[in-house]
Amino acid sequence: MPLFKKTKKSKRQKTKGTTNPTGRVYMPKSKTSSVRRKEKRKFNLFKKRNNRPHARRRNNRNFSRILFYTSFSLIFAGLLYASVLSVIRMRSNTTDENAEVEYVVGLDGIPSYPGSVFIFKNNVKEISVANFIATGNSAYRLPLRTTTAQAYEYYQERLPELGWENVLSVEVGSEEMKEGEYWVKGSTGLRIYSKFNDLWYETLTEEEAITGLRAKVVEETERELLLASQDYQELLPDFPWVLKVPKEYIISYSSSTYEDFRSVQFRKIGTSDSISVVPIGEAGGVLDNYLREYTELLSAGGEESWTITNTILAVTSYGRALRGSITNGPKDHDVAVVSNSYNGVVYVMDANTSGDPFLDYLFENMEPADMER
Numbered sequence: 001m002p003l004f005k006k007t008k009k010s011k012r013q014k015t016k017g018t019t020n021p022t023g024r025v026y027m028p029k030s031k032t033s034s035v036r037r038k039e040k041r042k043f044n045l046f047k048k049r050n051n052r053p054h055a056r057r058r059n060n061r062n063f064s065r066i067l068f069y070t071s072f073s074l075i076f077a078g079l080l081y082a083s084v085l086s087v088i089r090m091r092s093n094t095t096d097e098n099a100e101v102e103y104v105v106g107l108d109g110i111p112s113y114p115g116s117v118f119i120f121k122n123n124v125k126e127i128s129v130a131n132f133i134a135t136g137n138s139a140y141r142l143p144l145r146t147t148t149a150q151a152y153e154y155y156q157e158r159l160p161e162l163g164w165e166n167v168l169s170v171e172v173g174s175e176e177m178k179e180g181e182y183w184v185k186g187s188t189g190l191r192i193y194s195k196f197n198d199l200w201y202e203t204l205t206e207e208e209a210i211t212g213l214r215a216k217v218v219e220e221t222e223r224e225l226l227l228a229s230q231d232y233q234e235l236l237p238d239f240p241w242v243l244k245v246p247k248e249y250i251i252s253y254s255s256s257t258y259e260d261f262r263s264v265q266f267r268k269i270g271t272s273d274s275i276s277v278v279p280i281g282e283a284g285g286v287l288d289n290y291l292r293e294y295t296e297l298l299s300a301g302g303e304e305s306w307t308i309t310n311t312i313l314a315v316t317s318y319g320r321a322l323r324g325s326i327t328n329g330p331k332d333h334d335v336a337v338v339s340n341s342y343n344g345v346v347y348v349m350d351a352n353t354s355g356d357p358f359l360d361y362l363f364e365n366m367e368p369a370d371m372e373r
Contacts, residue, residue, distance in 0.1 A: 104138050104140070104201055105118045105121075105124075105133060105138050106132075106133035106134070106136060106137060106138040106201075107136065107138055107190075107201055107203065109162060110159075110162075110190070110201065111158055111162075112140055113140065113142060113143075113146075113151045113154055113155075113199060114143075114154075115142075115143035115146070116140040116141060116142050116143060116146075116151075116199065117140060117141045118138070118139070118140055119139045119140060119141050119198060120132070120139065120313070123286075126286055126287070126288050126313075127288045127308075127311050128287055128288050128311040128312055128313045128322045128324070129313050131310060131311055131312040131313070132312050132313035135203070135312060136201075136202070136203025137200075137201065137202055137203070137313075138200070138201040139195070139198055139199070139200045139201070140198060140199045140200075140201075141198050141199075142197070142198065142199055148194040148197075148199065151192075151199050152181055152192070155181065155183075155192060159183055162185075163185050164183040164184070164185045164190065165183065165184050165185070166181065166182070166183055167182050167183065167184050167209055167210050168181075168182035168209065168210065168212050169181055169182070170182070170212050172194075174212075175217075175221075176212075176214060176217060177211070177212030177213060177214050177217060178191070178193070178212060178213040178216065178217060179193055179194075180192055180193030180194075180212075181193070182204075182209040182210070182212060183209065184206055184209050184210065186206075187205070187206050188203065188204075188205075188206065189203070189204035189205055189206050189207075189208050189209025189210070190202070190203060190204065190209065191203075191204055191208075191209065191213070195315065196315070223357050223360070223361065231246070231247045232244040232245060232246060232247065233245050233246075233247055233251065235251070235264070236253070239253075239262070239264065239369070240261075240340050240342045240343045240345070240368065240369050241264070241277070241340065241342075241347075241366050241367070241368065241369060242366070242367050242368070242369050242371070243362070243365060243366040243367075244365070245266060248268060248269050249266045249267060249268055249269070249358070250266070250267045250268075250269060251264065251265070251266060252264070252265045252267070253265075256278055256279050257297065258279045258280060258281060258345070259279075261279040261343070261345055262279075263276060263277060263278045263279065264276070264277045265277075266358065266362070268358070272352070272353075273351075273352065273353045273356055273358075274351075274352050275349060275350065275351045275352070275356065275358060275359055275362060276349070276350045277347050277348070277349050277350075277362070277366075278294065278347060278348050278350065279345045279346070279347050280293055280294050280297075280337075280345075280346050280347065280348050281293065281345070281346050282344060282345060282346070283339045283340070283341075283344045283345060283346050284344075285346075287311075287320065287321070287322040287337045287339075287346070288308075288311055288322065290322075290337050290346045290348065291308060291311065291322060291324065291326070291335065291337050291348065292308065294326075294335075294348045294350075295307060295308060295326055298326075298328075299328075304328035304329070304331075305328060306326050306327070306328045307326065307327060307328070308324060308325075308326055309324065309325040309326060309327050309332070310324050310325055311323070311324035312324060314336070314363075316338060316363065316364075317367065317371075318341060318367060318368055318371060319338075319339055319341065320339070321336060321337060321338045321339070321363070322336060322337035322338075323335075323336050323363070324336075324337075325354065326350075331352075332354045333350055333351060333352055333353075333354065334351045334353075334354050334355065334356065334359055335348060335349060335350050335351070336348070336349040336359065336362075336363050337349075338363070338366075340368045341368045341370060341371075342368040342369040342370040343368075349362055349363065
């Protein structure tokens with residue numbers, strides 16, 4: 001057994017590294033993991049909003065920039081539109097000023113409203129229209145979207161320059177005078193008024209213009225009051241005309257020479273005064289021709305030869321009409337020609353007494369059966 005026991009040397013753990021002459025040990029460098037750089041995110045207006053303060057500030061700046069450019073574009077477009085409208089108006093005014101002045105047909109020296117059109121320009125050759133013009137009347141259709149008030153303002157500026165004085169203005173609905181604007185120049189009067197949204201002209205005397213046709217209104221009112229005091233009777237339900245007839249008149253019906261349409265006669269009790277309403281032909285022709293055909297019909301039925309004395313264009317609440325007179329020598333009749341929209345037939349009203357006020361009542365109150373009552 002050995003006297004001295006060998007002791008085991010503990011093995012030192014060798015460390016990896018390098019030594020230098022001084023005996024220092026250098027440890028190998030550890031591998032560092034590479035860090036990925038974050039890319040900048042592009043701004044997107046529709047992307048979820050970032051809650052970080054600097055992101056909110058950036059979004060606010062972008063939104064303000066968009067709002068500014070949008071507002072600027074809208075303002076610029078508005079200014080451009082206004083400029084274009086201004087140029088158009090200036091050109092329009094220049095055109096109106098340079099345009100040749102047109103005068104009202106049938107009236108001497110009265111300018112027509114700019115852009116208005118003579119209503120009966122296609123019927124000037126008709127006798128009734130020619131007489132209508134010859135008696136100092138005219139009618140014009142105003143331009144689209146033009147009111148009667150605008151036309152009145154136009155004449156308030158133009159007519160005084162031509163020597164006319166505005167003596168009276170009567171509003172619609174007056175019970176004492178007829179509505180319209182009344183003018184006087186010397187001994188001549190002029191009435192400008194609205195009918196069926198058109199502009200109508202009427203030559204008057206100086207007195208008629210100053211009084212606003214008061215005498216004519218009084219005459220019509222007295223006639224209406226006289227008729228209103230009477231009990232009324234109705235025409236037959238199947239007759240194409242509607243009218244309230246005072247009971248002092250006898251109503252009688254008879255067949256006519258025009259197809260199977262009937263005539264009606266109103267005779268005043270105790271007198272020989274009567275008015276006949278006779279169908280004469282299909283609507284659509286010249287009104288003067290219907291009256292001429294009616295006189296030929298009367299002449300063929302008797303020994304007398306009837307002729308037309310005069311005709312003048314008239315207007316009812318349902319369309320154009322004709323007023324006039326016919327004669328056979330010793331007898332004079334007042335007549336009217338009207339067109340019935342219910343059955344499309346033209347009728348002649350014939351009063352066997354000149355100046356019968358009941359003819360005026362028929363002309364103003366008898367209406368086609370299809371009109372609202």
